[in-house]
Amino acid sequence: MLHHINLSGNIILSTLHRYTPCTSGMAVGATRIISLTTLETQIEKVENWRKQYGPVIDILPYRKLNVGVVITGNEIFKGRIHDRFDEKVGKKIVHYGSQIVKKLVVPDDISQISKALLELQDVNTDLILVTGGLSVDPDDVTRAGIKKAGTKIIFYGTPILPGAMFLYGRLDKKPVLGLPACVFHHNATLFDIIFPRVLAGEVLTRKEISLLGHGGFCQNCNSCNFPLCPFGKG
DSSP states (O other), X not given: OHHHHHTSSSEEEEEOOTTOOOOTTOOOEEEEETTSOOOHHHHHHHHHHHHHHOOSOOOOOOOOOEEEEEEEOHHHHTTSSOOOHIIIIIHHHHHTTOEEEEEEXXXXXXXXXXXXXXXXXXXXXXXXXXXXOOSSSTTOOHHHHHHHTTOEEEEEOOSOBSOTTOEEEEXXXXXXXXXXXXXXXXXXXXXXXXXXXHHTTOOOOHHHHXXXXXXXXXXXXXXXXOTTOTTSOO
16 A cells, blocks of 8 residues: 555655564654645545555554573583573563573483473463574484474575574464574574564564565675665664
């Protein structure tokens, strides 16, 4: 409907990019008459479109979710590598008003990963995050463990860099996000696109993710000023 309005003649409507995270008091759109005046019937026509087809802009509130976390990896499980989840991902969860209610650390073992997911499913969680073991190494069995728990995997692998090995599934009605190692090495990844949408109650599809490939190549957020950045960094 936005394009319909902007093609209608001398009324224009400009909005923020779709799925832009918003804060209180933030302007999300503006309109103008070109130039300055128009017939009242033209305004009424646009208003009737809105009544017929619904609003052009929806602002969805973030839900405050209880998040369960499964950290996979033999090195972390045995204490050879420090777990960096809280400092890299956990602070983003808190920033959006949600909280981590339980975190489990398990080795690269299909059965133990599956058992951890089922344990988190039984506690008061709304969302489950699983990190590590989503690449192509022989001991990367996280996806198999997620699947063994009964998760319906909607997509694994995305045209977003960084975030190509991201996994999204549903364990009953709970979203399951498989986070590749890039979340620990980059300030912005596909997680920063997906997480706010999950908080807003969006159910994602493979087709939607495929469309993010156009503009989904991020090289350096420190020097890039692309205004339509899908990572929301602008």
